[in-house]
Amino acid sequence: xxxxxxxxxxxxxxxxxxxxxxxxxxxxxxxxxxxxxxxxxxxxxxxxxxxxxxxxxxxxxxxxxxxxxxxxxxxxxxxxxxxxxxxxxxxxxxxxxxxxxxxxxxxxxxxxxxxxxxxxxxxxxxxxxxxxxxxxxxxxxxxxxxxxxxxxxxxxxxxxxxxxxxxxxxxxxxxxxxxxxxxxxxxxxxxxxxxxxxxxxxxxxxxxxxxxxxxxxxxxxxxxxxxxxxxxxxxxxxxxxxxxxxxxxxxxxxxxxxxxxxxxxxxxxxxxxxxxxxxxxxxxxxxxxxxxxxxxxxxxxxxxxxxxxxxxxxxxxxxxxxxxxxxxxxxxxxxxxxxxxxxxxxxxxxxxxxxxxxxxxxxxxxxxxxxxxxxxxxxxxxxxxxxxxxxxxxxxxxxxxxxxxxxxxxxxxxxxxxxxxxxxxxxxxxxxxxxxxx
Numbered sequence: 260x261x262x263x264x265x266x267x268x269x270x271x272x273x274x275x276x277x278x279x280x281x282x283x284x285x286x287x288x289x290x291x292x293x294x295x296x297x298x299x300x301x302x303x304x305x306x307x308x309x310x311x312x313x314x315x316x317x318x319x320x321x322x323x324x325x326x327x328x329x330x331x332x333x334x335x336x337x338x339x340x341x342x343x344x345x346x347x348x349x350x351x352x353x354x355x356x357x358x359x360x361x362x363x364x365x366x367x368x369x370x371x372x373x374x375x376x377x378x379x380x381x382x383x384x385x386x387x388x389x390x391x392x393x394x395x396x397x398x399x400x401x402x403x404x405x406x407x408x409x410x411x412x413x414x415x416x417x418x419x420x421x422x423x424x425x426x427x428x429x430x431x432x433x434x435x436x437x438x439x440x441x442x443x444x445x446x447x448x449x450x451x452x453x454x455x456x457x458x459x460x461x462x463x464x465x466x467x468x469x470x471x472x473x474x475x476x477x478x479x480x481x482x483x484x485x486x487x488x489x490x491x492x493x494x495x496x497x498x499x500x501x502x503x504x505x506x507x508x509x510x511x512x513x514x515x516x517x518x519x520x521x522x523x524x525x526x527x528x529x530x531x532x533x534x535x536x537x538x539x540x541x542x543x544x545x546x547x548x549x550x551x552x553x554x555x556x557x558x559x560x561x562x563x564x565x566x567x568x569x570x571x572x573x574x575x576x577x578x579x580x581x582x583x584x585x586x587x588x589x590x591x592x593x594x595x596x597x598x599x600x601x602x603x604x605x606x607x608x609x610x611x612x613x614x615x616x617x618x619x620x621x622x623x624x625x626x627x628x629x630x631x632x633x634x635x636x637x638x639x640x641x642x643x644x645x646x647x648x649x650x651x652x653x654x655x656x657x658x659x660x661x662x663x664x665x666x667x668x669x670x671x672x673x674x675x676x677x678x679x680x681x682x683x684x685x686x687x688x689x690x691x692x693x694x695x696x697x
Contacts, residue, residue, distance in 0.1 A: 264336045264371065265334070265336070265371065266334050266335060266336040266337075266338070266370070266371050266372055266452055266483040267333065267334040267370055267371075267452070267485075268333050269330055269331055269332050269333070269357075269367070269369075270331050270366050270367050270368075271329055271330070271365065271366035272327055272330040272353070272356065272363050272365070272366035272367070272368055273325060273328045273329060273363060273365035273366050274325070274326045274327040274349075274352050274356060274361070274363050274364050274365075275323050275325045275365075276323070276324045276326060277323055277324075325507050326507050327352055327353060327504075327508075328507045329366075329508065330349075330353065330504075330508065331366075332502060332509060332512055334500075336371075336372070336481070336483055337478075337481045337482065337483060338484075338499065338500055339474075339483075339484040339486070339497060339498045339499050339500070340483075340484070340485050340498055340499075340500045340501070340502060341488070341495075341497065341498035341500070341501045341502070341515055341518075342354070342486070342487045342504065343487075343491070343494060343501060343518065343522050344503055344504035344505055345505070347506075348504040348505055348506065349504045349506075350456075350487045350504055351378065351456055352507075353504070354378055354454050354487060355378060356368050357370065357374070357376075357454060357485070358374060358376040358378060359374075360376075360378070370452065371451075372450070372451025372452050373451045373452070374451070374454060375401050375445045375446070375450030375452070375453050375454070376445065376453075376454035376455075376456075377438075377442055377445040377446075378456045384396070384397060384429050384437065384440075386428065386429050386430035387430060388428065388429060389425065389426050389428055389429070390426070390432070391425045391426060393429050394408065394412065394415055394416070394440070395408055397441070397444045397445075398444055398448055401445070401448055403448050407449075408448070411449075415440075415443045415444055415447045416443070418439075418447065418469070418473070419436075419442075419443035421436050421439060421440055424436065435466075439466055442473075446470070446473045446474070450482065452482065452483040452484075453474065453477050453483070453484050453485070454485045455470075455474065455485070455487065457489065467661065471493055471497060471661075474486065474497055478497070484498070490658070490660055491519050491522075491562065491563030491658050491660075492564055492565055492566075492632070492659055492660020492661075493565075493661075494515065494519060495561075495563050495564060495565065495660070496565035499514075499515055500512075500513070500514065500515055500518075501515040501517075501519055501522075502518070503518050503522050516554075516557070516561060517559075519562070520559070520560050520561060520563075530562065530654070530655050530656055531551060531552045531553075531560040531561055531562030531657060532549070532550075532552075533551065533654040533655055534548070534549045535547050535548050535651070543579075543648040543649045544578065544580050544585075544648060545576055545577070545579070545582075545641035545643065545648050546576060546577045546579065546649060547574070547639060547641065548575040548577055549574075549575045550573060550574045550639050550654060551572075551573050551655070552570055552571070552572055552626075552637070552655055553570070553571050554568070554569070554570065554571075555569035556569065562655075562656065562657045563657065563659075563660070564657070564658070564659060564660065565659075565660045566659055566660060566661060566664040567628050567664070567677075568628075569625065569626070569628060570625075570626040570657065571623055571624065571625050572623065572624050572637065573621055574587055574589065574621070574639055575619065576620055576641060576649075577618070577619050577620075578615050578616065578618060578619075578620060580617065581614055581616045581617055582614070582615055582643060583612055583615070584612070584644035585610075585641065585642070585643050586603040586604060586605040586611070586641070586643075587603065587604045587620075587622040587639075587640075587642075588601060588604070588639070588641070588642055589624070589637055589638065589639045590639075590640075591630075591635055591636070591637060592635065592636045592638070593633060593635060593673065594633060594635075594636075597673055599630070599635070599673060602624060603642065604622040629674045629675055629676035630659055630674060630675070631659070631668060631670070631673075631675040632659050632660055632664060633659060634656060634658050634659075635656065635657055635658075636653040636655070636656050637654060637656070637657070638650065638652045638653055638654065639651055
């Protein structure tokens with residue numbers, strides 16, 4: 260398939276479900292007996308109503324839930340696409356339709372090429388069979404021949420890390436072991452299209468990193484990747500395009516940085532841009548107007564980034580009366596509320612004690628790259644001699660992914676700096692007397 264060909268074409272896709280109705284409870288013996296006699300017919304009609312929507316009255320659809328509605332897009336061969344959105348937005352439903360697990364209620368979804376999907380832990384596994392047997396079973400379900408599985412078998416097992424338990428029935432595996440083996444099979448059997456849902460959250464952080472690196476390799480080899488995750492840093496790093504679903508509809512389709520920032524700034528997750536409201540509320544000499552987190556290179560707002568990617572914080576404020584004792588500050592805290600550090604714009608500039616005249620200013624600071632993967636909260640404020648004047652708590656948030664991290668992201672410590680080390684082989688002739696035995 261050429262890079263300009265279409266791998267997935269979705270047109271006016273819709274999926275609806277009929278909501279359950281509370282059962283009628285009989286309050287007399289005669290009514291209960293009659294209800295039992297009618298139950299076979301009632302159960303058949305109830306079952307049929309769950310999947311047959313021919314009798315839907317468009318004017319009365321209170322018991323109908325549209326998980327997806329009027330969704331249309333095209334994905335080219337070799338594209339890496341991140342599908343984002345809040346819980347209940349329709350992401351998993353879309354992937355199940357693309358994987359042919361469930362049919363659509365309306366519209367169409369056309370797939371060109373072999374699809375490998377990992378939507379739930381142990382999908383396609385037989386609980387009574389061993390890990391070895393399930394590798395072959397799952398590979399066969401994905402459309403592979405035995406010779407192809409034989410060729411990749413050792414690589415699959417090594418990647419999954421379950422070598423010791425290969426002859427053990429899968430029913431005795433932990434959820435993490437199941438997802439490791441399932442992902443290893445799905446990613447190593449060279450599908451044209453790889454579909455991965457949020458199941459990676461089951462594995463430990465080290466294995467999640469291996470999975471993300473593997474999906475990056477799959478994308479670089481020219482195959483199509485669809486990735487659903489709430490980890491915006493991972494989505495931004497892995498994907499080039501983003502689809503934002505909201506309430507079953509496609510809200511935004513475009514560059515992954517733009518889509519992820521729009522989603523985060525919508526209030527569903529975090530914020531990379533903050534604009535002050537009620538600007539006249541604080542009667543102070545310094546008035547905060549806004550702040551944003553941007554990528555140092557592209558200079559665009561970015562509320563999610565990969566590890567060690569340089570970010571910059573900009574704070575916009577107004578000085579109402581000239582003053583020599585003004586300092587603009589910000590504070591970074593982690594998701595547990597631990598204050599990581601605090602910094603002022605007078606720390607490394609010549610503005611300490613310098614007169615700030617009336618006007619609007621921008622104080623910018625390059626963020627350190629020693630922050631561990633996770634979510635961080637930014638509070639900002641203005642300081643004038645006697646104390647804080649105008650402060651706002653947790654006005655910005657940003658996420659740092661473990662993608663690109665060369666060490667275990669769960670390393671102990673609040674921060675994770677990469678310090679400069681030197682390692683020298685010391686010869687016998689040049690021993691340091693300080694360490695010689697006395």
